[in-house]
Amino acid sequence: MFVTDMKVNLLGTTLDNPIIPASGTFGFGYEFASWYDINILGSISCKGTTLEARYGNPLPRIAECPAGLINAIGLQNPGVEKVISEELVKLKEVYKKPVIANVGGHSTDEYVKTVSAFNDVDNVFAVELNISCPNVKGGGMAFGTDYKTASELVKKIKEKATKPIIVKLSPNVTDVTEIALAVQDAGADAVSLINTLVGMRFNLRTGKPIISVGKGGYSGPGVYPVALRMVYEVSKALNIPVIGMGGISKSEDVIEMMTAGATAVMVGSANLINPFACKEIIDRLPYVMEKYRINKLEDIIGRAH
């Protein structure tokens, strides 16, 4: 019998497998628990959280693309206090493993406060810092597209935060490794990439953008090769773990993303077109590992380097 081991170590936490639903595409997880046993997931990256509650952008927030979608949700969330006292409590009832909190913001002060709010939350094992959201004005991505601002923000956060920090990187830059190196130097414990690519679609009847706020973030299978290239480049340059995402939709993609250098992967848009996407990827992964004669998934991390 062919023996397969899907376990990976991420920031000192052992994940049963490297599959993590990506932030913003899985809510706070508990609603998926009525459809399948979500405890099979490696971990969960929760919906982007800000200091105060946010309604988000007006509708339409979604536009379809040939191989994916554009979204401009605008970080709708009930605010960090409610996320900790209500959403994460509900999640803990149905999901027994540690999760990743995901934090967005407008200012350094807001980021620091929101991230540190998770310091004592026991089922959170790391905080993912979204400095790459293209959908909130005057914040989010502005922090992630300039290496100096990104680096200063991470330093400030590291002074107050007790959980490991995963910095989520934007693909909307000329040189992603420059920013990755800067946040590594500033003390980031890991990076995750890619967030969405800024895109647009237009309504042919009205001649206006489909998305209410004009631009949005493009994700799905269309961004997959771009994501692979960026994960490859960044993981080659860094010595902290890289979480790979962007367009992953099947078990083979997980193996390819890890080959490029990812320690774990996040699955986003695929959850939206098939609520069972993560389950199907995990269920089939051992068979695909066998096909490619991979016994231990950890052994293939960055084997392309």
Place this chain on the structure above:
Amino acid sequence: MIKEKVRIVSNNRLSDGVYELVLDGASKVDCGQFIELTIPGFYLNRPFSVADYENGKLTVLYKILGEGTLAMTGLKEGTYLDMINGLGNGFLVDRAEKPLLVGGGIGIAPLYYLAKELVKRGKTPTIVLGYRTKNEVFYLKEFEKLGVTMVATDDGTLGLKGNVLTVIKASEIDFDYYYACGPMVMLNALKEYSTKGEISLEARMGCGFGACMGCSIMTTSGTKRVCKEGPVFDAGEVI
């Protein structure tokens, strides 16, 4: 919510731009809930109301709007489709004693299943349907079997010239609660006339099952997702 494979029993044109798709092998679904179909070649699933359900056979009435619904017209009998069934919350069928059903355009679709469920419960609905023009009219005969049915067309080619509200005001209908689905302008006009009822809304959706926040609207009790807390909302609660 359940993901299933359904077989196309028939896919026929009913009127100008409007088609009827009958699918077999569907699980039971409440009236007012919706389904999503995966259209081969398109990334996002398309949401549709359930126009009828009986013994595993589920009927969708669809209007050609863009490329996806156009491609649907070419789907052949016997083909299997991926479907997500049982989405959202349906109509509160037991709320009305003297129900009024108000539908505009393709928004008429979910009211047919509702009308049948009301009749089953011994309540005879009054039905007001709005179409653009006579050539667009569909399912009129089917509705007429279930209750008194009145029609308005934008151009006056059938029934009263005007919209559903022209009919409602002109005929002083005796009702205690309404159920409505149609374009937002129609629903807003109806809400102004009365909030004693419920309305079924549309939104561009990312997922259709509550995961993406792509469809959130503001209500008197905070934000709600059209796909999860809706698509049917209390008329007074939508802002």
